[in-house]
Amino acid sequence: MSSATAEPQAYADGVDLSAPFAARLTRVSKVFDHSSPLPPVLEEVSLTVAPGEFVSLLGASGCGKSTILNLIAGLDQPTSGLVELPEARKPALMFQESALLPWLSAGRNIDLALRLRGFPRADRRTEVERLLDLVHLNGTYDKKVHELSGGMRQRVALARALAQDTSILLMDEPFAALDAITRDVLHEELIRIWHEEQIAVVFVTHNVREAVRLGQRVLLMSSRPGRMVRQWQIEIEGPRRIESPAVAELSVEITDDLRREIRRHGRH
Amino acid sequence: MAVTDRTAQPTGPEPDDTAALEAGLDALETRIVVATPAWRRFIAKVVPPLIAIGLVIVAWQLVYTFGDLDSWQLPSPADVWSEMSFQIQDGTLQKAIWISISKGLTGFAMAIVVAVPIGVLVARLRWLRTAIGPILSALQTLPSVAWVPLMILWFGISDTTLYAVILLGAVPSIANGLVAGFDQTPRIYGRVGKVLGARGWTMVRYIELPAAMPGFIAGLKQGWAFAWRSLMAAEIIVASSALGLSLGQLLNIGRDTTSVELTITTISAILFVGLAVEFLLFAPLERRVLKARGLGDQR
Numbered sequence: 001m002s003s004a005t006a007e008p009q010a011y012a013d014g015v016d017l018s019a020p021f022a023a024r025l026t027r028v029s030k031v032f033d034h035s036s037p038l039p040p041v042l043e044e045v046s047l048t049v050a051p052g053e054f055v056s057l058l059g060a061s062g063c064g065k066s067t068i069l070n071l072i073a074g075l076d077q078p079t080s081g082l083v084e085l086p087e088a089r090k091p092a093l094m095f096q097e098s099a100l101l102p103w104l105s106a107g108r109n110i111d112l113a114l115r116l117r118g119f120p121r122a123d124r125r126t127e128v129e130r131l132l133d134l135v136h137l138n139g140t141y142d143k144k145v146h147e148l149s150g151g152m153r154q155r156v157a158l159a160r161a162l163a164q165d166t167s168i169l170l171m172d173e174p175f176a177a178l179d180a181i182t183r184d185v186l187h188e189e190l191i192r193i194w195h196e197e198q199i200a201v202v203f204v205t206h207n208v209r210e211a212v213r214l215g216q217r218v219l220l221m222s223s224r225p226g227r228m229v230r231q232w233q234i235e236i237e238g239p240r241r242i243e244s245p246a247v248a249e250l251s252v253e254i255t256d257d258l259r260r261e262i263r264r265h266g267r268h
Numbered sequence: 269m270a271v272t273d274r275t276a277q278p279t280g281p282e283p284d285d286t287a288a289l290e291a292g293l294d295a296l297e298t299r300i301v302v303a304t305p306a307w308r309r310f311i312a313k314v315v316p317p318l319i320a321i322g323l324v325i326v327a328w329q330l331v332y333t334f335g336d337l338d339s340w341q342l343p344s345p346a347d348v349w350s351e352m353s354f355q356i357q358d359g360t361l362q363k364a365i366w367i368s369i370s371k372g373l374t375g376f377a378m379a380i381v382v383a384v385p386i387g388v389l390v391a392r393l394r395w396l397r398t399a400i401g402p403i404l405s406a407l408q409t410l411p412s413v414a415w416v417p418l419m420i421l422w423f424g425i426s427d428t429t430l431y432a433v434i435l436l437g438a439v440p441s442i443a444n445g446l447v448a449g450f451d452q453t454p455r456i457y458g459r460v461g462k463v464l465g466a467r468g469w470t471m472v473r474y475i476e477l478p479a480a481m482p483g484f485i486a487g488l489k490q491g492w493a494f495a496w497r498s499l500m501a502a503e504i505i506v507a508s509s510a511l512g513l514s515l516g517q518l519l520n521i522g523r524d525t526t527s528v529e530l531t532i533t534t535i536s537a538i539l540f541v542g543l544a545v546e547f548l549l550f551a552p553l554e555r556r557v558l559k560a561r562g563l564g565d566q567r
Contacts, residue, residue: 073463074462075459075462075463090463090465091463092463093459093463095456095459095460099456099459099460101457101460101475101478101479102560102561102562103478103479103481103557103560103561104478112464112474113464113465115474116464116465116466116470116474117464117465136287136290136291137294144560144561144562145561145562146561146562147298147562148298149293149294149297149298150297151290151293151294151297152294152297152298160464164463164464164465181293182293185286185289185290185293188286189286189290192286
C-alpha cells in the first residue's frame with residue numbers, strides 16, 4: 001500500500017444533513033420495469049457530492065452509474081428517495097459521444113446553451129469566444145461539427161457544459177470513445193478547467209485508471225441492484241498522470257475489488 | 269535518461285505543453301475538405317440530363333422518319349419546336365405557366381402552413397398519432413384527382429376548388445415527412461436540449477424542428493410533386509375560361525383541336541416547371557441542410 005493513497009473505506013450510508021453539497025442523493029432507488037424479475041437498477045443509494053469535489057463513479061455495466069447522473073440532471077425521476085441540488089442552477093451533463101447538435105457550428109452549439117440560459121444577447125459572442133479559448137479551440141466558432149475530430153468535439157461539448165454556468169458537471173464516460181493520446185490530453189484539460197472553474201464533477205467511467213487519475217474520491221458500485229460498495233479518498237500529492245506508479249498501484253487494488261463484484265454475478 | 273526520470277516521478281507536464289500538444293493533435297486530425305467550384309458542379313449535374321434529352325429527341329426523329337405514322341399521331345421534333353416557338357412568341361405559354369405556377373406555389377405555401385402544425389402535433393401527441401396517423405398515410409396514397417368531383421360539388425368551378433385539391437394532395441406528404449423527421453431524430457438530442465434548459469416551445473424551436481429538417485425537406489419535395497400533379501389534374505377537369513388560360517387548359521385545347529404539337533409543347537412546359545422548382549428551390553435547400561451536417565453529396 002502506497003503511503004500516497006488512503007485505505008479503502010466501507011461506504012457510509014448515513015447522510016450528514018448539515019454538510020454543504022453540490023448534489024445530494026438520499027436513499028434513492030430506481031426501478032425502470034416493475035414487472036421485471038431483476039433487482040432494481042439502484043437500491044437505497046445515498047451520495048453527497050461536496051461543492052468543488054471531483055468524484056469518480058466506477059462500476060461494471062448495469063450498475064446504474066449513468067442512471068445516477070440522469071437523476072441528478074433531472075432527465076429521470078427516482079422511484080423513491082430524494083435527489084437534491086442546492087440552488088436553481090441546473091447541472092450540466094456531458095455524454096459519451098456525438099451529443100453536439102450537428103446542424104449547428106461549434107460556436108453555435110455553445111451559443112445555444114447561453115441563449116437557453118437567458119444570457120444577454122449582446123455579450124453572447126464574446127462569452128462563446130472566451131469558452132472556446134478556455135478549451136484551446138479559439139478560431140473554431142464557424143467549424144461544423146463533422147469537421148472536428150473526436151477530441152475537439154468533446155472539448156466543444158465541455159465548453160457548452162461550462163456555458164451553463166453550473167456548480168456541478170456530470171460526465172457520462174465522456175472520453176470512452178477517444179484514442180489514448182487524446183484521452184490523456186483531455187484528462188489534463190479537464191483537471192485544469194476543474195481547478196479554474198471550481199465546480200464539482202461527477203465522472204462516470206468503467207476505466208479504473210481513469211477514475212483514479214482524475215478523482216479526489218473514487219466510488220465503487222455493485223450491479224443489480226446498484227449500490228455503493230466502497231470508496232477511496234485519493235491523496236496523491238502533486239499532478240498525476242495515468243502512468244504514475246501511485247495511480248497504477250491503487251488501480252490494481254480497486255480492479256481486484258471490481259472483479260470480485262463482477263464475479264458475484266456469475267454464481268447465481 | 270530524461271524519459272525514465274519522467275515516468276518515475278508523477279509530475280504533470282507544463283500547461284503550455286498541453287496546449288501545444290492539443291494544437292498538434294487538432295492539426296493532425298482535422299479533415300481538409302477541398303470544395304469543387306460551383307460551375308464545375310453545375311456542369312457535372314446539367315450536362316448528363318441534357319445528353320439524355322438529346323438522345324430521346326434523336327430517337328423520336330428516327331421513329332418519325334422511318335416509322336409508318338400519320339403526322340397527326342406523331343409530329344416531328346421540328347414541328348413541335350415551331351409550335352413551341354410560336355406559343356412563346358405569342359406569350360401564351362409564359363402566361364399559362366405563370367397562371368399555373370402561381371396557383372401551384374400559393375397552394376403549396378398554404379399546404380406548408382396547414383401541414384406543419386399537424387405534423388408537430390401528430391409527432392408529439394401519442395393519442396393523436398394513433399387516431400389520425402393511419403389516416404394521413406392513407407390520404408397520401410389516395411390520388412388527389414379523386415377529390416376533384418367532390419370539390420366541384422362543394423366549391424363550384426373556382427380557384428377554391430383548385431386550392432382545396434392541392435391541399436388535399438400536399439398536406440399529408442408534408443405532415444408525414446415532418447413526422448418521419450421527428451421519429452428519425454436520435455433521442456440524445458432531446459436529452460441534450462433538456463439538460464440545456466429547453467422546454468416546450470424552445471425545445472421544438474431549437475432542437476426538434478432543426479433535428480427533423482432532413483425528413484421535413486423530403487416531405488416538402490414529395491408534397492410539391494403531389495401539389496403540382498393535383499393542380500394539373502384539377503385544371504384539366506375544372507375547365508373554365510374564368511380561371512384563366514392555364515397549362516391544364518392548354519392541354520384541353522390541344523386535345524380539342526387535335527393538335528399533338530400543342531399537347532407535347534404543354535407537357536414539356538409542365539415538365540420544365542417541375543424541373544425548375546426542383547433545381548431552384550429544393551436542390552439548394554437540401555444541399556444546405558445536408559452539408560451543414562456533413563451528409564449527402566460532399567463534392
